[in-house]
Every structure is written in structure tokens, then in C-alpha cells.
Amino acid sequence: MPENAQEYKYDKVMVVDDSDTDLYVAEHYLKKYFVAANVIFAESAAEGLDYLLKHANSIEQLPSIIFLDIRMPVMDGFEFLDRYEKLPSSVHQRCTVIMLSSSADPRDRERIKNNPFVKKFINKPLNKEKLHELVLANITQQ
């Protein structure tokens, strides 16, 4: 296992996306390039919020990075962010939100720019170079 050879940068990373394929791709890269030891999947925004709320008091269980898709059925990425704002501050302190989307709508970009929790926007698909750049930028809270 690569665990023995190299240390993972983060213990936990969450990916919120309704597409199984995208979840798979994300997990693949996060694991392969030692970014996250554990990838928490949330197939909907609600699921992601539930997890965060449930573990709000146990910091170790919280993800360092949340990769968030924008266009999702029922609750989209922005609604997720609205609710995320109301979560306990322990969550805000621990987690960094990164948008991962294939949206080309400039208004989405604008809204992201104005949101204090989102640190970056990444165009899908996630790949080696984009991940590398992200890790180098070292944008998480710690």
C-alpha cells in the first residue's frame, strides 16, 4: 500500500457530487497522489451537510477539504454553502471549500468570488496537474 511509502497530506477529504463517475475520478486522484487517506463521498448536498453536522464536535472526523459541485439535483452547491454558513464554527475552522464544477456560467464564478468560504474554483475533470497545483498552493486552514 502506498501508505507505507509516502505520507498522505490530509486525513480526510470530502467530495460532494451527484455523479458517480466524478466521485470515482476524484477518489482515484486523491488516493493515487497521496492527497487524502480517506475520501468521504456525499452523493447529494444534504448528505454532505448531514455528515458535517453530525461530526461538528469531533474535529478528527471532519474533512480538511470539501470538493463541491455546483449543479446537483434537489439542493445545489450554493444552497449547500448557505446552509454551511449556519453550521458550527468548528466546521468552518476545520474545512476548506473548493468548487469543482463544469459550469461555464460567469454568474456562478461571480457568486463564488463573493463567498467567503470558497477558496478556489476548479474546472472538471480533476486531473494530476490541477491537483498538484492545489496541493502546492497549500490553501487549507492548517
Add this chain to the structure above:
Amino acid sequence: MFSFTFQNPYGFLCAFIPALLNLALVVYILIFLPRNRITNVFALATLACALWQITDAFVRITVTAAAADFWDSVLSISWIFIGPLCIHFTLLYTQMIKSQSRIYIPLLYAPGFIFLALYQGHYYEHPFQYTPFWGWGNLHNRNVIDIIQVYWASVLAFASLILLCIYTFKIKSDQLLKHQSLLITIGIAVPTITAIITQVIFLTVFQKPPITLTSTLLTFFSIATVLALKKYKLFSVSDLINNRTILDSMPLIVFSVSKKKRITYMNHFGLQTLGLTMKELSAIDINELFFYESKDHEKKMNEVWKRTVEYEQVENIESSFNTPKGKIDIILSYNPIINNNKVEGVLFTARDMTELKKSNQLLIKKEKMLEEAQRLSHIGSWEWDVLTNTVLWSDELYRIYGYKPGEIPITYESYLQNLHPGDREFVNGIIQKAYNDHQPFNFYHRILRNDGTEVVMYAQGEVTVDKDNNIIRMTGTGQDVTELKTQEAILKNQNEELQKINAELDKFVYSVTHDLRAPLTSMLGVVEIAEEDNQDILMKKRLTLLKTNIRKLDQFILDIMDYSLNARQEIKKEEINFQSVLDEITHKLKYINDEGSNVDIRVKIISTAPFHSDKSRISIMLNNLISNSIRYCNPKVNDPFVEIGVNVTDKEANIIISDNGIGIGEEFHDKIFDMFYRVSHTSMGTGLGLYLVKESVKKLNGRIKVESQKEKGSKFSICIPND
């Protein structure tokens, strides 16, 4: 007779020195005071005083009583007429006699001549007495005539004094006139009272010859009066300006005609207007001057002449003159010249109406034009005279309100009554506000026409105030904008609808773009993983082909989105930072192909002013051109590059994008900007990129130029206005 003694010169000096002063004053009056009847009589009175003083002076120093009698008689005219002159002056000064009546003159002076004749003819004795100090003096005897003469003179002088006192007392408002009159009163009072004491009381009561005090104080009257007239210049205009000056300065044609219809006088203005000289005029019969339009007209004019000669004043007769300058339209007044109760001729005053007639016709024409303009544009005008609360409406305003022009009188209240009941309070509020703050106003409101239909009006108005800031009137316009308002409402509705559709369309485009791209990007992710993990060369090649096509499809979807947005979206101006726009683009282009491109992107920005334009379209332009340069780089060159030069001035931005890529053959330059045009089937593009560039440039009112040679590279020059 001519021998004098200067043993007792006091009486002589007391009279002679003031006499010289008086003579000097006479000269002064004649030279320096304005000439009128008052100053004329005043000069005569002063001269009489001087002569009286001279007589008195010589009488005092004669040697014998006979000699004294001779000197007294020589200039006795002076003291005999001093009374009438005094009252004459007073009557003129106090304006108690009409200037025209002359009947009082003989009445005033006639007794003087009788007294003079009786005195000169020695009808009664002239007893002279010598007093040691004063010399000879006339000791009036008790002859009746003599006594009457003395009392007559005294009464006239005293009457003058009383008249002046009354006159002075009656002056209330004019302080200047009061001062003048008071000074003259004192000037007359001093010698008069002295004379009554020395000449009358001394003589008749004490039988003493008069002393020279009266003679001395006579000068007091002249000095006081000259001072009064000089200091308080109250001469009437007619004293200062003669009639001819007045007539010549009037902008009126004034001329007099004798009863025989010869022109005897015409003022300067008249001669100028008619273009005639007095010489030419005197030979003209009045009938030659008048231009008669018809026999009736001539008859009418002759009748007016007859009426005037019968003492009647006739005004405002419209007529015309024949002049060397041509026909002149006039309005005439006929005034009988009455002298000594007889009509001596006719004084005509005429106003030149030619210009007025012309401007009147122009005014009528302009009024018609205004009326026409109001009718065509459905604008009525109004004027509210606040003081009388009357409102003047133009004909069109009446029509807008559904009335015949002038059908009903309008006041502020009846105006409010014609408004839509729902708007009355609102309109009243606006008018009241303007009434108080005097500011111009405009507003929309509804009215109910006379036939009950509703009309939407646009009202504008302003307030006129006097110099004390009191409101005098309001004026303004009212325009029937019913049709305009209806169309405006329809347009507004349609616009809102259109905006809604547009927004929905935007949303649709973005959603479709996303939904089409989402599976593609997922596919791309999986293909990339597969490619990375697979060592089989053949498989790797197949996966690369797959990837290239997925990317091409993705680009095509993005281009279609850009096309759709560029065609429809409004231009949104904002300040553009070229550096950050280019940073974003180059960052995105990093992942244009697998290995990352090895094309060197060189950016050079020179900016002397902030640049304002539509950011999304500038981005589309730059993105497409730079990505083309990277995509079509020449694999044969060692140092592939794309150079982006931006030069911003306050007028425009010049953008040059040049590369050393594979270039475009000159034969294709005309077509590369066409939609879906691709230079070769091997090209990786969608055929939309340069079309989008051209369309974006067009939307921003810019220009684009291409220079390119196969195998050498391409250069695109764009110029976008800065606004």
C-alpha cells in the same frame, strides 16, 4: 436842479448803494435766470425798486425843495408802479391766475397811470421837507388823491404778502417749494412792513418825512427772491424748454393747418417721416397730402375737418399720406386750434402705423402658426392670472377638454372641476406647491372630457413673480398624451416580457451547456485515468484519440454557448484590467492538451488610461485568438510563442496577437471569419472561434485585421474603442 450838496450824504448812501446792487441784480436776472413770465415780471419789479432807490437817493441830496420835487417826479413811475408789479409777480408765482387770461393786466396797472398823470401834472402839491440828517423827503400832504395812491400801493403790497403767506401755508408735501415760497414771502414782507411804517404811519400819523429805510430794504426783496429762485430750482418744464423743442422731440407727426387748408407748421419728426422739407410743405394743400382710398373716404375726411372747425376734437381716424417715400399708414387726431375763442386752424397729430400694421400682420400669421402647431401636436397652452383668478386657454386646450374654443370661462376652480376626480387632490397639491415655492413643475394627470372620456395629460408650468416675489401668474402647457401613454404601457409590457424571456434563455443556455458538458467531463476524467494507468501503446493511442475528440466536442459546446450569448446579451460596460483577464485566460489554456503546451505566452501591456468595455466579449476575443495560437503552433520551430501586445489610450485599445505558428494561407484570409469555416479537415477547431472573435469585435464597434503567411505565423490586430 443839478446842484447837489453832500453835507448830509447818509440818506443818499442808504438809497444809492442798494440801488446799484439792484441794478446789478436786474442784469443778473436777465442773463442767468430762466426766462418766463415770472422772471420777467420779477426783473421789472427789481428795476422799479432800483429806480425808486435812485430817485430817493437824488432827492436826499438836492439843494432846494423844487429840485427835490423835480427828481422825485422824474422817476415817480417807479414807486407808483411798485404795488402792481408786486401783486403781478405774486399772482404769477402763486399761480392764482390762469396763464391765458390777460384781463387782469389793465386792471392792475390802469390806476397807476392815473396816479402818475395826476402826480406829474401837479394836481396836488408836493410838499418836501428837509431833515438835518436824512436830507429832503416827500412829506405827503392830505390831498385825497395822494392818500388814495399811498393806500392803494400799500394795499397791493400787503395783499401780495397775504397771498404768499396763504400759498406757503398751503404747501404740504413739497418741502423745497415751501422753503422757496417762505424766502420770497420774507423778501416781500420786510420792505412792505417797513414801507407801511415809514411811508404811511410816519407820514399820516406823525407828519414826519420818510426816512430812506424803505429804499434800502427794497434790495432785500430782490436778493431774497433771486436766492429763492436760484437755490430751489423749481422752474416748470415749460419755462426751461420751449414748445418747439417739445414738438420736435416727440415721436409723432405734428402739424398745423390754417383754415384755408395750408400747412403752417410741421415738427421735425413729421418732416423726417414724410421725407419733406418745410419749404416744400408750405406749398402743399392738405388735400394733396392725404391719400384717399375712395370717394367715400374723402367725404368722410372732409366731414371730420368740418367737425373740427366747429370746435370738436376728433381722434383715431385711420388714414394714409402720400409722401415722396410712398404711402404711409397713419392714425390721425384732429384738434381745433382755438385762440381768443375762435378756431384759427387745426392741429393734427398722427402716428405712423406702417410698421405697426406690418408687425400686426406678422403677429396674426404667427398666432395662426402657433394655433396650427398646437392643434397638430395636441398641446394646449394656458395662462392663469392669479390676481383676478382668470384662466386663459388656447383653442386647442379647449378642444382637448372637449369644449368649443372659448365655450366656457375658466377659473382655477373650474379647471379642477374638469380633472379626473381621482387626480384633483394630487394636481391641487402640485399647483399649491408651485404657488408657494415658485418653482417650475411638470406632471402627468387624467382629465374627464366634456363627453365623459378619460384623457391622459402631460402638464408643464412655471410661475411669474413681481419684484417683491409676489406671484402674478402661472403659465404652462397641457398635452394630450393618451395615445403615447397607451403605447408606452404596451412597450413597457413587451419589454418586460422580452427581458424575462431573455433571462430564461440565458438560464437555458447555461443549463444546457452544463448538462451537455457534465457527462463529457466525467468521460474525460475516466479516459485520463485509463490512459495514465495503461502501459499498452496501442491502447494508449486509442485513448488519446478518444480524449482529443471529447475535448473537441466540449470546445464546440462552449463555442455555441458563447455564440448564443454574444448574439443576444446587452453590452455591459465595466473597467477592464487586461492583466487579470489575460492571466485567467492563460491559466485556463494550460490544460488545452495533455503535456501542457510548450508555447511561450508573452504579454506586454502599455496602459495610459483606464479601459472600459464589455468584459465577457473581450475575453471571448482574446481566449479564441490565444488558444488558436497555441493550438496551431508550428512543431518545426524551436521556440514557439504567442505575443500579446495591448496598448490602451483614453480613445481606444489596440491589441495585437502574433505568433510564429503554422499560419494561414493568404487565399483563406477572406473566409476565416465565416461561421463554421475551417481551413482544413485536419484542423482541430470548431469553425466558430474566429467567427465569434469577429462578432464580438463588431458588437464593440471595433475593427480587426489579419496578416498571416503559411509557415511563418499570424498576426491579428484589433482596435476597440474605449468608452
